[in-house]
Amino acid sequence: MRTTATFRIGIAVALVILGQVGWPLQATLYGQDSGSPGSYLGDLTWPEAEVRLREAPLVILPFGAGAKEHGSHLPMNADAVVLEYLCAQAVDSLPVLVAPPILHGWFPAFRGFPGTEVADPEVFQAYVEEVALSLVRHGARRIVFLNTGVSRATGLPISIAAREIRIGTGTPTLVVSWDDIEPTELEAHMEQRAGGHADEVETAIHLFLQPELVHMERAVADYGGRTKDYPGYRPGLFSRDPADPAYSETGLYGDPTLAEIEEGELALRLMTREWLKALRGFAAEPLQRKESR
Numbered sequence: 001m002r003t004t005a006t007f008r009i010g011i012a013v014a015l016v017i018l019g020q021v022g023w024p025l026q027a028t029l030y031g032q033d034s035g036s037p038g039s040y041l042g043d044l045t046w047p048e049a050e051v052r053l054r055e056a057p058l059v060i061l062p063f064g065a066g067a068k069e070h071g072s073h074l075p076m077n078a079d080a081v082v083l084e085y086l087c088a089q090a091v092d093s094l095p096v097l098v099a100p101p102i103l104h105g106w107f108p109a110f111r112g113f114p115g116t117e118v119a120d121p122e123v124f125q126a127y128v129e130e131v132a133l134s135l136v137r138h139g140a141r142r143i144v145f146l147n148t149g150v151s152r153a154t155g156l157p158i159s160i161a162a163r164e165i166r167i168g169t170g171t172p173t174l175v176v177s178w179d180d181i182e183p184t185e186l187e188a189h190m191e192q193r194a195g196g197h198a199d200e201v202e203t204a205i206h207l208f209l210q211p212e213l214v215h216m217e218r219a220v221a222d223y224g225g226r227t228k229d230y231p232g233y234r235p236g237l238f239s240r241d242p243a244d245p246a247y248s249e250t251g252l253y254g255d256p257t258l259a260e261i262e263e264g265e266l267a268l269r270l271m272t273r274e275w276l277k278a279l280r281g282f283a284a285e286p287l288q289r290k291e292s293r
Contacts, residue, residue: 038091041099054139056097057283061132062087063158064148066103069113069238071198071252073218074206076115078198079148081209082178086146089272094279096144099135102128105154112240113251125157132165132173141287142172144279151177152233170288174278181274186267192255194223197238199254201267208264221255224248 038056041049053059064083067076075081080103087098104116106124111117118124132143145162147155155177162173182201192200206214224246228234238248 036091038094038096038098040087040091041097050138052097053135054141056095056141058094058096058142058144058279059135059140060087060090060096060098060144060146060279061128061135062098062101062146062148063105063128063154064101064103064146065105065107065115065154067114067116068107069110069115069198069251070202071219071250071256073215073220073256074198074203075210075213077213078202078206082205083146083148085209085268086148086272086275089275090279093276094283096279097140099131102131105149106157107149107154109153109236109238110251112238121157124154125161128158129161129164132161133169136165136169136171140171142174142282142285144282145173145175146275147175147177149177150179151175153236172282172285172287174282176275176278181271181278182267183270183274186270189263189266191258192221195254196236197254198250198252199256200258200263201254203256203259204261204264205267206264207259207261208268211261216257216259219256219259220250220252221257222248222250222252223255224253 039052041052041059044052062083064079064081065076066080068079069076070078080101083101087101090096091098104118106118106121107115108117108119111119118127128145132145135143143162143165145158147158149155151159155175158177159175162175165171166173186201190200195201203214203216203219207216237244237246238251238253239246241247
């Protein structure tokens with residue numbers, strides 16, 4: 001892995017510009033400092049929850065796969081751990097209320113690998129919608145769906161659920177997916193020529209968040225021979241069938257061997273900046289007048 005002075009100086013400068021965000025490595029979705037402006041629904045008693053659901057400017061319903069392949073070098077909990085991190089940043093920064101996470105979801109691109117998937121997208125959509133509706137029934141004023149998958153994968157059924165809730169109840173909804181908060185400026189600090197899954201970025205993030213579960217000795221570069229220089233959405237697939245053009249022996253796309261912990265810290269700071277920007281902006285969106293409901 002590279003250790004050039006230029007690279008380390010660039011990362012250091014970027015971190016100084018971004019300032020200190022702070023990340024307690026032992027934080028979980030069900031515990032935070034008592035001084036935090038936000039809170040987790042599961043930490044509250046029901047009378048406290050009744051008040052907080054009505055008063056919180058935003059209620060966050062997070063989704064992140066609890067067990068989905070991320071190459072042979074990263075743990076399958078990768079999406080859920082990033083979910084925990086982003087929720088902790090929201091709770092530490094804003095008066096939000098975070099609902100218990102949804103850890104099982106629809107991810108057909110990885111169906112050939114071990115994991116825990118809700119294979120029917122309609123079932124997953126209905127599941128997400130019902131959980132969100134339970135929050136709305138008890139007073140949630142705005143719902144934010146955090147999706148640590150990408151917008152054109154797990155984000156598709158989540159976005160349909162969000163739209164149905166907006167139309168059916170008048171409650172403002174916002175879907176924030178991984179690709180919404182990964183800024184293009186991050187590319188300047190990465191050396192892989194392409195990526196998208198268990199790559200340099202994701203691997204660096206987990207070197208920072210959970211280094212004890214990252215097996216760098218197993219990391220390999222895999223660009224999969226993918227080419228696409230034409231418009232349109234082509235659903236991705238990591239096939240286990242050697243006869244399939246999308247066959248993947250590794251289950252990754254990119255070069256995780258280039259990852260370094262400083263990159264992971266920078267990536268998380270940049271993503272946190274965009275995540276909090278989304279929350280602050282959406283919290284200012286007008287609500288539907290009660291008399292029109």
